[in-house]
Amino acid sequence: xxxxxxxxxxxxxxxxxxxxxxxxxxxxxxxxxxxxxxxxxxxxxxxxxxxxxxxxxxxxxxxxxxxxxxxxxxxxxxxxxxxxxxxxxxxxxxxxxxxxxxxxxxxxxxxxxxxxxxxxxxxxxxxxxxxxxxxxxxxxxxxxxxxxxxxxxxxxxxxxxxxxxxxxxxxxxxxxxxxxxxxxxxxxxxxxxxxxxxxxxxxxxxxxxxxxxxxxxxxxxxxxxxxxxxxxxxxxxxxxxxxxxxxxxxxxxxxxxxxxxxxxxxxxxxxxxxxxxxxxxxxxxxxxxxxxxxxxxxxxxxxxxxxxxxxxxxxxxxxxxxxxxxx
Amino acid sequence: xxxxxxxxxxxxxxxxxxxxxxxxxxxxxxxxxxxxxxxxxxxxxxxxxxxxxxxxxxxxxxxxxxxxxxxxxxxxxxxxxxxxxxxxxxxxxxxxxxxxxxxxxxxxxxxxxxxxxxxxxxxxxxxxxxxxxxxxxxxxxxxxxxxxxxxxxxxxxxxxxxxxxxxxxxxxxxxxxxxxxxxxxxxxxxxxxxxxxxxxxxxxxxxxxxxxxxxxxxxxxxxxxxxxxxxxxxxxxxxxxxxxxxxxxxxxxxxxxxxxxxxxxxxxxxxxxxxxxxxxxxxxxxxxxxxxxxxxxxxxxxxxxxxxxxxxxxxxxxxxxxxxxxxxx
Amino acid sequence: xxxxxxxxxxxxxxxxxxxxxxxxxxxxxxxxxxxxxxxxxxxxxxxxxxxxxxxxxxxxxxxxxxxxxxxxxxxxxxxxxxxxxxxxxxxxxxxxxxxxxxxxxxxxxxxxxxxxxxxxxxxxxxxxxxxxxxxxxxxxxxxxxxxxxxxxxxxxxxxxxxxxxxxxxxxxxxxxxxxxxxxxxxxxxxxxxxxxxxxxxxxxxxxxxxxxxxxxxxxxxxxxxxxxxxxxxxxxxxxxxxxxxxxxxxxxxxxxxxxxxxxxxxxxxxxxxxxxxxxxxxxxxxxxxxxxxxxxxxxxxxxxxxxxxxxxxxxxx
Numbered sequence: 001x002x003x004x005x006x007x008x009x010x011x012x013x014x015x016x017x018x019x020x021x022x023x024x025x026x027x028x029x030x031x032x033x034x035x036x037x038x039x040x041x042x043x044x045x046x047x048x049x050x051x052x053x054x055x056x057x058x059x060x061x062x063x064x065x066x067x068x069x070x071x072x073x074x075x076x077x078x079x080x081x082x083x084x085x086x087x088x089x090x091x092x093x094x095x096x097x098x099x100x101x102x103x104x105x106x107x108x109x110x111x112x113x114x115x116x117x118x119x120x121x122x123x124x125x126x127x128x129x130x131x132x133x134x135x136x137x138x139x140x141x142x143x144x145x146x147x148x149x150x151x152x153x154x155x156x157x158x159x160x161x162x163x164x165x166x167x168x169x170x171x172x173x174x175x176x177x178x179x180x181x182x183x184x185x186x187x188x189x190x191x192x193x194x195x196x197x198x199x200x201x202x203x204x205x206x207x208x209x210x211x212x213x214x215x216x217x218x219x220x221x222x223x224x225x226x227x228x229x230x231x232x233x234x235x236x237x238x239x240x241x242x243x244x245x246x247x248x249x250x251x252x253x254x255x256x257x258x259x260x261x262x263x264x265x266x267x268x269x270x271x272x273x274x275x276x277x278x279x280x281x282x283x284x285x286x287x288x289x290x291x292x293x294x295x296x297x298x299x300x301x302x303x304x305x306x307x308x309x310x311x312x313x314x315x316x317x318x319x320x321x322x323x324x325x326x327x
Numbered sequence: 328x329x330x331x332x333x334x335x336x337x338x339x340x341x342x343x344x345x346x347x348x349x350x351x352x353x354x355x356x357x358x359x360x361x362x363x364x365x366x367x368x369x370x371x372x373x374x375x376x377x378x379x380x381x382x383x384x385x386x387x388x389x390x391x392x393x394x395x396x397x398x399x400x401x402x403x404x405x406x407x408x409x410x411x412x413x414x415x416x417x418x419x420x421x422x423x424x425x426x427x428x429x430x431x432x433x434x435x436x437x438x439x440x441x442x443x444x445x446x447x448x449x450x451x452x453x454x455x456x457x458x459x460x461x462x463x464x465x466x467x468x469x470x471x472x473x474x475x476x477x478x479x480x481x482x483x484x485x486x487x488x489x490x491x492x493x494x495x496x497x498x499x500x501x502x503x504x505x506x507x508x509x510x511x512x513x514x515x516x517x518x519x520x521x522x523x524x525x526x527x528x529x530x531x532x533x534x535x536x537x538x539x540x541x542x543x544x545x546x547x548x549x550x551x552x553x554x555x556x557x558x559x560x561x562x563x564x565x566x567x568x569x570x571x572x573x574x575x576x577x578x579x580x581x582x583x584x585x586x587x588x589x590x591x592x593x594x595x596x597x598x599x600x601x602x603x604x605x606x607x608x609x610x611x612x613x614x615x616x617x618x619x620x621x622x623x624x625x626x627x628x629x630x631x632x633x634x635x636x637x638x639x640x641x642x643x644x645x646x647x648x649x650x651x652x653x654x655x656x
Numbered sequence: 657x658x659x660x661x662x663x664x665x666x667x668x669x670x671x672x673x674x675x676x677x678x679x680x681x682x683x684x685x686x687x688x689x690x691x692x693x694x695x696x697x698x699x700x701x702x703x704x705x706x707x708x709x710x711x712x713x714x715x716x717x718x719x720x721x722x723x724x725x726x727x728x729x730x731x732x733x734x735x736x737x738x739x740x741x742x743x744x745x746x747x748x749x750x751x752x753x754x755x756x757x758x759x760x761x762x763x764x765x766x767x768x769x770x771x772x773x774x775x776x777x778x779x780x781x782x783x784x785x786x787x788x789x790x791x792x793x794x795x796x797x798x799x800x801x802x803x804x805x806x807x808x809x810x811x812x813x814x815x816x817x818x819x820x821x822x823x824x825x826x827x828x829x830x831x832x833x834x835x836x837x838x839x840x841x842x843x844x845x846x847x848x849x850x851x852x853x854x855x856x857x858x859x860x861x862x863x864x865x866x867x868x869x870x871x872x873x874x875x876x877x878x879x880x881x882x883x884x885x886x887x888x889x890x891x892x893x894x895x896x897x898x899x900x901x902x903x904x905x906x907x908x909x910x911x912x913x914x915x916x917x918x919x920x921x922x923x924x925x926x927x928x929x930x931x932x933x934x935x936x937x938x939x940x941x942x943x944x945x946x947x948x949x950x951x952x953x954x955x956x957x958x959x960x961x962x963x964x965x966x967x968x969x970x971x972x973x
Contacts, residue, residue: 048524061869090871103862107884120871154687156611164866171870186376186551191595191607198604213525217597220604243599257529258599259554261581265599275526278494347668351697353675354668400665 005207006037006060006175011069013055013231017283027282029055031231032069037175042201042208044222044239046215046254050282052231053211057177060209061095073175091121094168098180100160104152110163111148114138117170137166141196158189162196169200177209182217194221216258216265219243224315227251230282230290233309237316243268247318249295289321297322337405338513338545339365339388344402346380346387346569348615354398355615357383359569359623361402362642365513370539370546372560372577374553376592378612380569381549385515389427390419407512425456428506432518434498438490444501445470445486448508455509473508474501477534496527500534507538513545520555532559553596557581562648565589568612568623571642575649585651588624622653630655698964705960711953719768731758732766734918742936752938754929760938763920764946770915771922771950774836775901779894782840786847787883787890793848794855795878806852812845821904825913835914839904843897850893851886858882888965896958899951906947922947 013030030052037043047053059066062078062085071078078089097103104113114134117123124130135145141162152160161181168176178197182190198221201208212218218225219239226236227250235248246252252270260266277294280286286293292302301321310323317323346358358380365371373381386392388404388411404411406427411419431437439447448470452458458466467486474482477500490498499519506514519535520528536559539546550556556563556577563580565573565588573586584590594605610627613619619626625635634654642652700706723729727750737757745752751760793805812820824838858864859882867881902922908914909923917924922943929939 048526063865063869087871090869093869095866095869097862097866099862103866105863105867105881105885107887108880112880116867116872116876117870120873120876158611167866167870187595188376188591188608189611191604194597194604195606214597215525216599217604219599219601220597240601243601253526255599257526259529259532259552259558260599261553261557261593261596262598262600268599275529278496279524279527351694354672356672398661398665398668400669 003039004036005039005074006209007070007072008033008035008037008056008060009070009072010034011056011059011071012067013052013059013064014067025283028231028285029282030059033228033231033233035226035233035236037207037209039207040201040205041223042210042221044218044225045209045211045228046213046218046225047228048213048254048279050230050279051228052282053228054179055231056228057095057179057209057211061093061177062089087121091171092174093177094171094173094175095177095179096161096164096168096181099184100157100164101152101184103164104160106151106153108151109148110138110150110152110155113152113163114148114167114170117167121171123171133170137170140169140200141166156189157185158193161185161193165193165196165200169204172204173206175207175209177211179211180213183212183214190217215242215254216260227254230280230285232290233319234291235316235318235320236309237312237318241316246270247312247316247323248291248320249273249297249322250291251318253294289319336367337364338367338407339363339547340403340405341384341388342403342405344384344387344404345400346383346402347398347400349396349398350616353616356618357569357615358387358402359618360639361566361569362571362574363564365545365547367512367545368543369562370536370548370560372548372550372556372563373566374550374556374563374592375566376551376612378568379566381566382517384566385429385517385547385549388515389423389429424454425509426511427513427515428511429515429517430499430502430506430519432521434495434502434522435490437502438498440490442489443486444474444488444490444493448473448486448501448505451505452509457509469508473504476507476538477501477504479504494527495523496531499523499531503531503535503538507542507544510542511544513547514539515547515549517549518551519548521551535559553581553593565592568618569615570623570652571650572624572653573649573651574642575646579646579649583646583649585645585649585656586653587628587630587655591627695964698966699960702960702963704956705963708953708956708958708960711949712957715768715950715953716772718765719772722762722765722769726759726762726765728759728762729766731762732920742932742939744936745938751942752936754925754939755932755936760925760942763925764922764943767920767922767925767943767946768950770832770919771902771905774832774839774905775898777836778839778843778901779897782843783847783890783894786844787851787886789844790848790851791855791878791882791886794852795859795874795882797856797859805848809845809848809852812842813849817842818904818907821908822911822913825908830913830916832915832919835905835908838908838913839901842904843901846897847890847893850889854886854889855882858885892958892962892965894958895961896955899954899958902950902954903947 011030011033014026014028016024017027018025033056035043045053045056055064058064060071066079073093078085111134114137115130118130118133124133134148138145138147143159143162147155152163181197182193185193194217197208200206210218210222222239224236225239225242227234227248229250235246235251242251243255246255252273253275256269256273257275273296280290280293288304289302289307292298295302299321307319307321307324309317309319310325311317312323341361341363344358344361345356347354347356361380361384363371363384373384375381387399388406390411399412406422411422449466452466452469458469471482471486474485479485479497479500493501516535520531523531532555548556548560560577562574562576564571565586567588573580573589580589584593591608595607597604608627613623613626619636621637622628622631622635622640625631628635640652640654642650645651645656718725735758740753740757741755743749743753749759749761751764753759789805793802796802820842821838824841825835828834828837864877864881867877905914906921906923909921910927914923915921925943926940929936929943932939
């Protein structure tokens, strides 16, 4: 259970977006991020736009070649130096996208969609077996059998996402990336999808990397949460710790910005942390601590020196000078 | 809260509004008797999930749905005592340009990318009642003041910016500035923060809130989020499938939730305090071409009985300024 | 703007009351029928599309049964009747006769055969090859293949189409087959361009990325994921193109590079007749009108097919 399944080590993902004065200009979408993920965990990556949360996911899944750093899965390095990943790697890692409408081809039936992974990975021997497996997959996500003859266009958004989940799990992956799987859906449907994902995670002993902008959702499902800001991890801690004692000023600002529906939750919000300022463009990251322009606690040091991750306790660390106990 | 008690003057009243969209094969009965009251200076929330008809409701107030696409088979919309459904094009245009303003979910779609912020805002002033007869200098002063009012520093510089030079949050602020810079009585905000990041959303909501309060405007806030409604509104109308199913003062909705749909919605919201995720609401919204005969929520309702599938519950008083449309309360 | 349209409301209420009994469609077969009805509804919403469809049907039927429905089938070949040469339209010769005494109506209907034959063959060759190259280059955007294919396409597109066809046709022997080769050569790049654009955007869509991450091969992604999404645009363009191919064919035969006499072709008839203008105007005018009607017919129908395949939001206009 406590085994590390995926290790992201000093991952850097820069994108060249053109030239200025003869020098190439880079967007540092992900800058020196390290995260360890243990078998059976649900890791939440939380951040706003430009935080690089999706980029990390896409690097792990293999859509981008990392600029620098390593991604190690089950002891094997996933970085293939430009070559394609092997089928086995693809089988073990799967992704579920935010918008179920665009991740399913509307010109195929659901049966065809679900059969693809079975065919590619030669999971079923005969046609009949394949059909049986498709039925099992639909049953797994609690959709009726006759859905396999429907097209994605004729079913609802939540049901589409269920199909996308079934497809991702068809290859029996060990590690699943969830890229905002519910943010395009209504809350009542979100609840259903999340419960389904949690049930499957337990049943199949899966590890999830869950990407979202919704901290309150993470509070309820993640074992560990990492907050990202402008391509860097701002704070990382077990989910409960976060709300009991958030350390990074950005985390505090984030929590205090969430609209909540009860007094009990209102009390959890840190006092006197008002949301101010704009998220800077990732092309023009401020020097020093990238958050200092919006920070209520900024010091002289923040302008010049970029903080490193300071440990707070065993599983909790934050990238803020305030947490530097050596000072 | 006590504001409602003192200012009883009703500014907008929607009575049993029905609206059908014409679709292939018939009529999609999107609004099925919406009741809504907005008092002067009140901030009213309309909360509901995608497809519940909340945007259609406010669009029908301003008459901005293409005429060929819909039909209003019943109901009235009274704005300051006059039925807007029977108004002439000229009368309704006067209301649109001088009394009611609207801001949208997507600020980049609401601003024209080929004109500067200043040019677009000057136009708004020029065609408004307040701007008439004023010269260019005075109008520009109004615009700069409006930009300052939404807490954007350095309005003179922003004046010459094109929309794409601004971030999403800034654009939404500009939209708010446009909506409030001439004296309006009612502002309709259609999910103004949904497209923005949560910290920026918080700022925009606070700006909106303080301006509406300062100018004693009425606000209709459309949102899918109960949390946003709780923080910004005085009263909440929960909509489901073209009906207002519960309507009450905001604090009351959260303290004494009555309608099964509101309850289900409330339970589905993930809490900051933890406690796991509830099961959500079974099923999905009905096909408006073939809506359920009785209560539209009945097919998904855990408490539905035979009566619910046959008769439509009316929105009735169940407490102090608390209304709900359900047989089982 | 009174939004209370009492009369319309009354009608709608009555309609809905009647429709109430109807059950929503559930079975797959019903749904298919329903979809076809819906497609027809979208197609026929524009009356011109229906007009186009009727014209196209008449042209096709005319071409197929030309031998049975025309008054003088023998006039379609090398027939000479100087006694009746250059006769004005009359009850005997509805559209008059040409300088060799042949019935113009008969010859027009027979000329549909060559015109349609040409359009079908040209599109059958040009579309698949153009689409194949376009989708391949689009999916492999940035590769060497992309550069080669698209630069060649650009070269073809930069030469005026008719000039290119004329050049090819004049190098080869003037006959129908070579005219078709000429038109095919100038036609495929348009499809390459069209599909290239779509393929480059679809390859970044999540459903393609998902298939790739599952491990599907290039063949599957190109032909099973991307191609079906391009088909509606291709079909629409094809329907519109039939008319244009016929026009180009007529132009080639006008300058003598297409179908050779005595087989009738519209372009040839226009060009032959023009020598007798304005006295024997019917020799030129009627074939010209036939060309215009064919092109309009296919264009109207093509627009209708475009409407039919477009994804509307369900609201009526």
